[in-house]
């Protein structure tokens with residue numbers, strides 16, 4: 001593991017060393033795979049050699065396929081949907097599920113993959129994560145054995161892309177109680193009425209997991225709505241200034257019919273849905289970490305080559321203070337992400353653990369991307385210095401999967417015993 005101390009003249013922080021990894025146990029003297037300078041304390045050594053090899057393959061994919069096109073797609077607010085299948089071929093999309101995992105992997109590894117995606121493009125991380133995280137976790141945790149067998153393998157291969165429809169025009173933070181979309185059972189068919197907002201991938205997804213209240217018992221249930229089902233329309237939300245590559249949609253559900261066999265059989269209430277959100281909140285913490293690393297690496301590179309007063313601005317104390325603060329934020333956030341994922345693997349993770357990780361890391365992310373932007377001066381405002389996209393994207397990541405307020409209220413409830421949501 002090598003790392004560039006923030007107190008020396010920085011080099012552009014990309015992968016620094018390469019060696020072939022073998023299948024050694026985690027950290028047991030496995031040859032170092034390429035490491036990131038931003039991994040200052042060498043957390044990557046916690047991954048098994050097999051996991052490190054896969055991380056490297058993902059990193060190379062992102063550098064080769066996504067980095068060269070990200071700014072252009074971001075400016076056009078377009079999504080490189082064609083890259084889903086080639087990305088899926090790397091074998092990480094179904095890594096969490098027994099039906100689709102190529103090898104046994106840790107939650108730390110799966111989080112790390114999200115970080116690698118976001119480090120190059122936070123939108124790409126969201127695009128993949130909505131399907132591989134939110135949609136597949138809904139089916140993996142809430143589906144019957146038959147539903148898992150039917151949906152997870154094609155989703156892992158990238159033959160089927162998923163979306164996750166929870167938020168509504170009139171219900172965001174209060175979805176636990178405020179959902180207005182209804183599902184009414186008639187024999188073996190459910191009929192859905194309502195509207196959803198902000199649903200990523202929904203304009204092209206093959207299946208949207210729609211969350212609705214059963215009119216019989218008022219409980220939240222999950223439905224697999226297939227593309228092209230009559231009564232379902234998805235309209236792209238335009239003029240977004242964050243995660244512009246992600247295609248978010250307003251959805252209308254006007255008498256959409258769903259077979260009972262496409263209702264998630266293991267979901268009986270919002271509590272079951274909360275289990276999905278707990279797992280995916282970890283993923284957003286890792287995504288936030290990747291977003292700040294992407295901005296940090298660009299700021300390190302920019303400040304090394306930009307000269308003012310006859311010297312690189314990286315040689316000035318105030319610039320180094322910003323970079324050191326960013327590296328501190330990254331390192332602390334990486335520690336939080338690693339530990340909260342280990343709790344997931346141990347089976348001891350509680351809602352408040354995941355909520356605190358999301359809240360803490362997104363807050364550090366917001367400070368970090370702003371400092372990186374500041375360190376790049378006026379050029380930091382354009383896409384060219386490599387920071388502005390991360391700066392803008394951080395805002396949506398800060399807000400989705402529970403705002404900082406909501407996640408801190410979950411932590412606050414655990415600290416005090418008082419639920420203070422309303």
Ligand SMILES: Cc1cc2nc3c(=O)[nH]c(=O)nc-3n(C[C@H](O)[C@H](O)[C@H](O)COP(=O)(O)OP(=O)(O)OC[C@H]3O[C@@H](n4cnc5c(N)ncnc54)[C@H](O)[C@@H]3O)c2cc1C
Pocket residue numbers: 130164165166167171172173174197198199200201242243246248396399400401402403404405406420421422
């Ligand atoms: C780019 C993007 C992608 C998204 N993708 C998806 C997706 O794929 N699927 C999906 O289902 N959803 C998605 N969302 C929705 C996202 O989860 C919601 O935006 C988020 O949960 C916040 O809800 P809201 O926007 O309605 O804000 P609101 O709930 O209206 O909140 C507005 C403000 O009020 C604060 N607030 C609300 N209640 C309280 C309270 N009790 N106490 C203190 N403060 C409070 C909030 O913290 C926030 O600051 C996405 C959102 C964005 C921006």
